[in-house]
Amino acid sequence: MRYFLDTEFNGFGGELLSVGLAAEHGDDDYYVVLPLPDRIAEWVARHVVPYLRSVPPLLLTELDRIAAAHDIATYLRADRDPVIVADWPEDIALLCRLLMTAETDVVDLPGLRFEYLRTPGFSTARNSKVPHNALHDARALRDFVLGSER
Numbered sequence: 462m463r464y465f466l467d468t469e470f471n472g473f474g475g476e477l478l479s480v481g482l483a484a485e486h487g488d489d490d491y492y493v494v495l496p497l498p499d500r501i502a503e504w505v506a507r508h509v510v511p512y513l514r515s516v517p518p519l520l521l522t523e524l525d526r527i528a529a530a531h532d533i534a535t536y537l538r539a540d541r542d543p544v545i546v547a548d549w550p551e552d553i554a555l556l557c558r559l560l561m562t563a564e565t566d567v568v569d570l571p572g573l574r575f576e577y578l579r580t581p582g583f584s585t586a587r588n589s590k591v592p593h594n595a596l597h598d599a600r601a602l603r604d605f606v607l608g609s610e611r
Contacts, residue, residue, distance in 0.1 A: 462486060462540050463576070465606065466547040467585055467598035468555045469509045472502035477526075477555045479513055480533065481595030482545075483603040491536045492596040493522045493529045512594040520596065530559050534568035543573055548580045548602055578606065 463485040469478045476498045482491040494513050501510060514521055524532055533556075537543045547553050553575050560568050583605050585598035592598070 462542075463544045463546050464491075464537070464540075465599045465603035466545050466552050466556060467549075467595045467602060468552045469505075469513070469593060469595045470551070470555060471498055471500075471505050475502060475505070477559055478505070478509065479595040480529070480556060480559065481597070481599035482533075482536070483596065483599040485603065485607070490520060490596060490600070491533065492516050492520045493524055493532060495524065495526055495529055509593045512591050515591045515594050516596050526559060527562050530562050530568045534560065534570045537570060537573065544576055545573060546576045546578060546602070546606065548578050548583070548585065550577060553577060580605065 464482040465485070467481045467483075470476060471478060477495055478497065479492070479494045484490055497510070522529075522532065545553065545556065560570065562568055580602075585601045585605075586592040588601040588605060589597040590600070
């Protein structure tokens with residue numbers, strides 16, 4: 462199954478703040494918020510931080526980086542062939558970096574494929590119910606891609 466990915470991070474090249482994965486089928490979405498860094502970029506403080514917890518309470522998970530890596534692996538391990546779809550390369554890079562739990566260690570995840578999609582003219586933030594919230598933006602990407610495939 463495909464999982465549509467969006468992340469929020471602390472400005473260009475900054476620390477990962479949250480991960481949203483919208484499942485292609487069903488309502489088994491995933492969302493995690495990571496601890497905020499000491500310094501937050503001004504734009505991120507205004508446009509991202511206020512919306513980090515704007516998800517249904519049952520979907521809100523707040524974990525440190527190591528726990529989040531293992532939690533995401535547990536979530537994806539239920540699928541024998543998960544495919545992560547993103548429309549921004551940094552989202553893929555940040556997820557991959559999160560899955561590395563130490564300099565020479567990675568979470569136990571048998572396999573994972575990635576698909577990068579160019580989506581000219583489409584903006585997850587403009588189409589999201591809660592712009593700059595990783596889960597809502599991932600859902601907007603999923604709806605756009607699935608709608609385009611019909």
